Amino acid sequence: MTRHIAPAAAAVVLLLAAVPARALAHVRYVTPGGEGRIGELLGAVASDPLALALLFGGGVGTVVAGAGWLRFRPLRTDLAVLRTTLRSYDDLLPWLARLAIGLPLVGAGFTGYLFSPVATAEFLGLPGPAVRLFGIGVGFLLVFGFATRLAAAVGLAGYALGLALSPALLLALEYAPGLLAILLLGGGRPSADHVFSRLSNAEGSVYQRIDPVRETLAPIGERLAARDDLVPVVVRVGLGASFVYLGIVQKLLMPGQALAVVAKYDLTAVVPVSPELWVVGAALTEVALGIALALGLFTRAGCGVAILMFTTTLFGLPDDPVMAHVSLFGLVSVLVITGGGAYSLDRWLAERFDTDADVQWRGDEPTPTAD
Template sequence: MRPRSRHVVAASAAKVGALAAFVAAASGVAAAHVEYVTDAENGDPIAFLTSALSDPVVVLALGAGGVAVVGTMAGYLRVQPLRADVAAIRRALVDYADLLPWLLRLSIGLPMVGAGFAGYLFTPLVTAADTAVPVRLFGVAVGFALLFGLATRFVAGVALASYLVLLPVHPSLFFAFEYVAGLLAIGIVGGGRPSADHVIARLAANDETVYSRFDPFYRRIAVPAGEALDPYRRYVPTVVRIGMGIVFAYLALAEKLLAPNQALAVVEQYGLSTLLPVPPELWVLGAAVTELFLGVLLVAGLFTRAASTAAFVVFTTTLFGLADDPVLAHISLFGLVSVLLVTGAGPFSADLAVFRSPNERGAPEMGPDAVRAAASEPSEASGTTRSVERSADRNPNDADR
């Protein structure tokens, strides 16, 4: 090959690499809930993939992007740079552990209130006209109860049971599967603080208050329930992580790969190929591969905080890029990935095996005692809460990246 030809090939490779990087960064714009913004038919996924993968630009861009991402991950695992910076960030995030129940309640309560006022049930795909459930009353009542932290576990249990019962009748509810993870996590940790439950528990735990003489729930129900659920608090990060991973994987498959015409309609509707002059198929496959990859990382619990950060970027670019995508329907997603930024991966994760080397054990993480302390209610005797900082320092090896 002549020198000039080699330069041309090198220049072309550089352009393809840059293109792949841009598509990977911008693919979040096409990674919305496609069902929320278009009514197009699903289309033929086999024909779509055959056509898309026969285009060299699509194949080279996806391949270069995949090599870049995997290479970056492998390089980080080998070198592990900025250890002190990473440890400082993790310590700072653990400091927010006491706000974990509140963050969970906001993540689910706000979109529930919004869904109630907007007239849909969990997802905009199931409206009041589609179900016999009093959608507005249900959404507003559940949402405000969670926001105030009133009868938190009971309300979360009712909402979760309602979702699971209605799912076979309305399969579209699966597009809001993050509610299962969020409501289950709330049911485990309870209201935490600040919450109405916390204030009521303080009153009931103090034998000198008038309220403590009449309250029928605290010692008979709340305390035994808390003690029964206490061993499972350490699994809250795992529940949220796997739930969010399933959501990402499902959206990649159901809204992009198995419904390509809908995704292509979104690309055309918002002029994404004008923003970046590449085949529309590259936008769709780029979004699908990004979501599927994030889903796999979250389910496996590998690079959990990095994957959660990437997910946050995807949601943000989606909301800015697709003006018709309902903001309220995404608050639960924003909130739950924020939970993972605080907690890390939790038990049963690859991060525990990969990153918890002896050299890193000085950096505290969201261990099981920290999760328990974050969600703790007043003890029966004293009404005090445990220290998150002490529990995190005492158990530096019980959590994840």
């Protein structure tokens, strides 16, 4: 399994790094870009012994912490109960995914941009009313869970069109796995689709006789639902790719913008290190977190780190758009419930080290064992 994952992850990294020319960074939301080159950025960090020591120490500390957890397995019973409790919420996943994608789409539609605040109608060369109608229409259908899979398919088509017009939409890459997850999960409950499906299945109901979906689209939905075990795989790989992209392109390849954020919010007063170390450290953290999520390594722990990062950004940058984070919060919450799922290193570690980690999503519940 790992032989196939590693080349795929490397290909994703190379692909994301190859299209930075027109891609605008997330920090463009809050500050204009500045001049800067990656060589100068890395050179400044490499010439600072303290910066190198902090980066090396942070990396080694993370590896040691992971190895120590596998070796000693602290709080084993507590974590087993936590995993069991979280997995018991899996019936709420469709609702959570719909809100995570639908709400920011509605906000984007009313504001007049397509998925990302940098992708305005004028920037993409699209009619403003069409962009607004797309976001509001698809978003409301997802929120209410009406024609959910069809709305998700339309959303994916809209994202593909926007991405073809501008790579800037890679900043909103999380929408792709989110919409794919909704395609697999369907509307779930509570949703309008669930209500109509109950009416359609009720013998003697008037709606059963006029239902246009039951005989045509329902079989497609059933085939998609049969592969809902891929939801955690789709979400974590998509989120992982998004983190890697933001870390490499937003910070390392466009250091001027990242350094401008450090200066604007005086971040060196919060943690007294050089601005260059701030940028490189943040980039390496995002890349490492993205790779860990994509491979399904310590998935829930990585989601905890991601939530901490989102919260810090949300409250630390007063002019950062709130709606830009709703989708990320929601999709990370999906992974908190599902864990790494199939095709993950968490599954391999569970079998190799008997860690009581998730063997598979919706699999057997872990049984706490005494040390």
